[in-house]
Amino acid sequence: MSLSMNSNIELPTARVQTQTASGMVAMMVGIGLLVALVSMPWWAHQGTIRSVVELCCYIAIAQMWNLMAGYGGLVSVGQQAFMGVAAYAMFALAQNHGIDPFVAVGLCLLVPALLAVPTYALLHRLDGPYFAIGTWVVAEVFRLIVTNMPYLNGGAGMSLRVMTQYSAHERAIGITILCAILLLVTVGGSYWLLRSRYGLALTAMRDNPVAAASQGVNVKKLRFLIFIAGAVGTGLVGAIYFMTQLRITPESAFSSNWAMIAIFIVMIGGIGKIEGVIIGALIYFFAERIFGPYGSTYLVVLGLLTLVIAIYARGGVWGLLSKVVNIPLFPTRRTLVSRDEK
């Protein structure tokens, strides 16, 4: 009996598919929303524009925290550090050096990027909870240093007077475009990252760093890069937010409220998922708008809700919803489909 290789054997061919129907719909809607955002200066009130800008900032800062904590395992309660330094850098470039504010928003990002390196070097050996408090200390250090810098007008803060060179309408156009860029970079960028091969490495790292490392994922380097990316993304939020405010003080720039906002949004919405960030941002945004005027009780509720979710429902609202229906808006799960199937 002879064994012969049958060269006519048909092996089933397969491809990896990530996109889903709901994902396509969501992408269409998303593009539509971005277009609507950029067109707002022509049909919306100033107040509405400010609210939408604030919502965009919430989404962006939360997504940066989501990336660092949900995938990098870097839980921070001090992202206000990078918000503040970027915003102050932007103000300084615009007010003290006459650079166009919209250009300054881009240039200022060098500062959080550079400061993130020694910050990470100092903190990364600390255990999880101590790392978190360490980031808070860094934010406090930045705040105290800025308060004592005459170059930045110390505790009195700075005003972005150079913006008066633009009309209100022109400012609105600039800000909404920046917001659209912000969302594309933070949310879109995260999504692109998760769909790329780095996304696989990140997910592996999240699930089991030791196993991931054994498969060749450079965990240390990836964590470091995520921290830098998170710092820069957070910085961009800060620059845009305070450009809208036209005024910055050390208290507001380095306020720990930002950490609170990011954590509430991500945990209540659903950690590790972009859909969770969007849901969480909407929940927080409307809770603040509706209940804020009655005092700070809504924060007690949100705080307790975060506590309960951290213990009993770690996937947040989106996690609970996903158990019932599976309609990912930002699909990242890779499925193997035979080429014969649609």
Next chain:
Amino acid sequence: MTSPLLSTQGLKAFYGDFQALFGIDFEIAAGEIVSLIGANGAGKSTFLKSIMGAITVEPGMVLLDGQPTGGAAPHKMVAQGISIVPEGRRLFTGMSVEDNLRVAIDHAARGQESWSLTAVYDLFPILKAKRRDLVQSLSGGQQQMVAIGRALLNQPRVLLCDEISLGLAPRVIGEIYAAIPSISQAGTAIVLVEQDVGLAKKASDRLYCMLEGKVTLTGRSSDISREDISAAYFGVHDEVA
């Protein structure tokens, strides 16, 4: 056997979705020495963990004095008179030998007072000399003695020994196993989990052999032949691969 001190009935155990034990029937009477042999992954340690409550199982699957105790928390099992010499010893590093032993004394089962610190030091004299040393500075064999002493000071009615010979030199294994008869004479039932078949056979009254989560052989240690054990240990069946 009239009524066993400890028994399991149809014991099933899972790690998440993975089933490790497929219905183990086991029993041991007071003063007996029973060994449990099998290859790596057969489920021997899982079996001991199920008895100790380190793994959750249904209550009725583990019976102590005829009462269901499956799934009870480990410290409750200790209080009821079951103690374990864990796989890998699991001593409290950073604490002295005597402190390791005192933790067991602090949390011993009530009722009998078979074992005192002095008695343990008589059993393993080297520990008395090293009693103030940190446990991590001891040799493997000495650490095993501390682990056994610690389990004894819980005043067990049933002592579970999980691979106490692992990683030890033959002479040291001999020293450790020489202590087993004294422990049994004090009235304690002993379950010996071992990979070394010869050791297990010699030291025990009865034995069970496990393979892939099931019992493949059981009987009096002196009556079972090497061939029977080989077949049960490796699972050689009639069919040809």
Next chain:
Amino acid sequence: MRWLDALIQGVLLGGLYAQYALGMALMFGVMRLVNLTHGDLVVLLALIGVSLAVSWGLGPLALVFVLVPIAVAIGYVLQRAILNNVVSQDPLPSIIATFGLSIALQNAMMQVWSADTRSIPGFGIEQASWQIGPIYVGVLPVIVLVVATLLTAAIDALLRFSRFGRAIRASAADVEAAALTGVNPKAVYAWATAIAVGILGFAGLFQGLRSTVAPFDGPAQLIYAFEAVIIGGMGSIWGAFVGSMVLGITQAIGFRINPGFGILAGHLVFLAVLAIRPQGIFGRS
């Protein structure tokens, strides 16, 4: 002479910080858990002290006997009801859970006590001082330092010699093995936290006496506790004490240099320790 004065003030400040740091060191040593509400609990206990002093006219000594038991109870319930659910290898749930609780607690305190700063009436003890040569040494700070030293010694002795201390050390070394040796981990954790928060009963009283407290002061106290533990070296009770002294002295000297620089000086020394000797003064590398 200004510097000697600063040194003494710093040591006395360190005594207060030691009472913050002890509990944190204990909880982290046993459970690898950092309770982010640690600072808020100091504030809560101080505010409860304020209310009790105002409503019932209790003096500081009487307050000790009321606040510390309340604190112990709070710690026990906190651990049993909430924190026992988040003790695990993964630090995220404990950080988030205690963070959420911290925000809730701060804002709840706001609702009850409003944002006004308050202090506990000390009936003169805040101003009393001894004169040693040209220096005035406050009576209260010395009491704080003595209490801190006694508490540190007591906790150290508890860990070394008592049944409960052995159970704590065993749980810290290998909690599964401890359970297999008869230790009930949930109970050990609950009492460890009860002790940790009980110490904060003293700390809250002293902070309320020497200074003012307001609902949102918690995070600052948390940071001081954390810095003291890191500087002194994790896993060491006397390390927490020494780290507190270093922090207190640094802050006091910083204040002498420039009033705006005091807290920042502490932060900078902390970062320097992280950079140069991350295991802390007494920590093993």
